Amino acid sequence: MTSASLTQTHDSIRAVQWCGDYLRLLDQRLLPAEEQWLDCHDAEAVTQAIQDLAVRGAPAIGIAAAWGVVLAAQRGTHLDQALAQLRAARPTAVNLMWALDRMKARIDAGADAAALEREAQAIQDEDLAANRHMGELGAALIEPGSSVMTHCNTGSLATSGYGTALGVIRAGVTAGRILHVYAGETRPWQQGARLTMWELVRDGIPAKLIADSAASHLMKAGEVKWVIVGADRIAANGDTANKIGTYQLAIAARHHGVKFMVVAPSSTVDMATASGDDIEIELRDAAELLSVAGRRTVIEGAQAWNPVFDVTPASLIDAIVTERGVIEQPSAERMRAVFAA
Numbered sequence: 001m002t003s004a005s006l007t008q009t010h011d012s013i014r015a016v017q018w019c020g021d022y023l024r025l026l027d028q029r030l031l032p033a034e035e036q037w038l039d040c041h042d043a044e045a046v047t048q049a050i051q052d053l054a055v056r057g058a059p060a061i062g063i064a065a066a067w068g069v070v071l072a073a074q075r076g077t078h079l080d081q082a083l084a085q086l087r088a089a090r091p092t093a094v095n096l097m098w099a100l101d102r103m104k105a106r107i108d109a110g111a112d113a114a115a116l117e118r119e120a121q122a123i124q125d126e127d128l129a130a131n132r133h134m135g136e137l138g139a140a141l142i143e144p145g146s147s148v149m150t151h152c153n154t155g156s157l158a159t160s161g162y163g164t165a166l167g168v169i170r171a172g173v174t175a176g177r178i179l180h181v182y183a184g185e186t187r188p189w190q191q192g193a194r195l196t197m198w199e200l201v202r203d204g205i206p207a208k209l210i211a212d213s214a215a216s217h218l219m220k221a222g223e224v225k226w227v228i229v230g231a232d233r234i235a236a237n238g239d240t241a242n243k244i245g246t247y248q249l250a251i252a253a254r255h256h257g258v259k260f261m262v263v264a265p266s267s268t269v270d271m272a273t274a275s276g277d278d279i280e281i282e283l284r285d286a287a288e289l290l291s292v293a294g295r296r297t298v299i300e301g302a303q304a305w306n307p308v309f310d311v312t313p314a315s316l317i318d319a320i321v322t323e324r325g326v327i328e329q330p331s332a333e334r335m336r337a338v339f340a341a
């Protein structure tokens with residue numbers, strides 16, 4: 001592990017950086033206390049970084065995995081083995097499988113390490129372009145002068161840059177449509193508190209952190225017009241898997257007349273999965289709930305259940321924004337109209 005000072009600021013933070021023969025990741029386990037870079041020299045190290053959440057966020061783990069395949073090709077590692085290891089790193093975010101399928105197609109077509117490097121770079125570049133386009137599309141839905149709420153971290157750290165839901169927020173702030181942001185802390189890993197607030201404060205975007213359990217109270221007070229979230233997998237009928245706690249935000253939003261927006265690139269859409277019932281939900285170590293910052297906070301002997309995603313039914317979503325356009329009141333038919341092969 002090496003440390004380096006951040007050379008970029010604001011939405012140009014690039015947390016996943018290809019350095020020619022190794023992959024450099026801004027270690028998200030340590031933010032905001034420390035800005036340290038983790039250098040991965042082989043596919044095993046990339047797999048480990050994904051499993052341990054040094055790199056996280058659906059698009060970012062897909063991009064990192066693509067670079068992991070390049071490292072395997074450069075080092076002459078058995079490619080099928082590297083692909084299998086990377087694919088098994090995390091189960092819910094389909095961007096991981098999407099990126100590996102794309103790399104596998106190039107391998108099957110006879111691509112060498114240089115050609116695979118070009119493919120991984122294309123995956124990374126396309127994600128940035130998609131984020132910027134989604135930012136414009138999503139921001140246009142928001143009434144000028146609004147406050148919004150977000151959950152987890154969907155910004156530059158979770159993508160190739162700019163962000164999905166946080167990209168809409170960035171574009172909305174720039175356009176004067178969003179005046180204020182509320183970020184849920186996102187227990188237990190605190191992506192909202194540690195990462196989203198880090199990005200918002202660095203950008204100078206007016207924002208307040210709230211406890212996850214304050215969300216309904218905030219909505220009842222009429223403080224927010226939209227809840228804007230990312231996604232890890234969107235099924236063919238529009239059901240959306242995202243960070244645990246998203247489902248209860250969608251229920252509360254509908255109850256209080258607050259609009260609910262999902263923002264994700266088309267690489268997050270899984271038309272082979274019929275509905276949210278078919279999405280595998282990642283269960284992580286109970287220790288993530290039983291401790292805070294590595295310090296045990298719950299009595300020894302206590303058990304915990306730690307699903308890290310949940311599924312929001314399409315019926316609770318007002319708009320799904322991808323780089324291909326906006327799907328309002330999503331349904332299987334409306335999804336098919338945009339994503340049918």
Ligand SMILES: CSC[C@H]1O[C@H](OP(=O)(O)O)[C@H](O)[C@@H]1O
Pocket residue numbers: 056057058059151152153154155158159164165191229230231232241242243244308
């Ligand atoms: C831009 S998608 C980010 C997405 O990733 C999060 O999960 P994790 O931090 O566990 O990788 C979460 O579901 C976010 O919405």
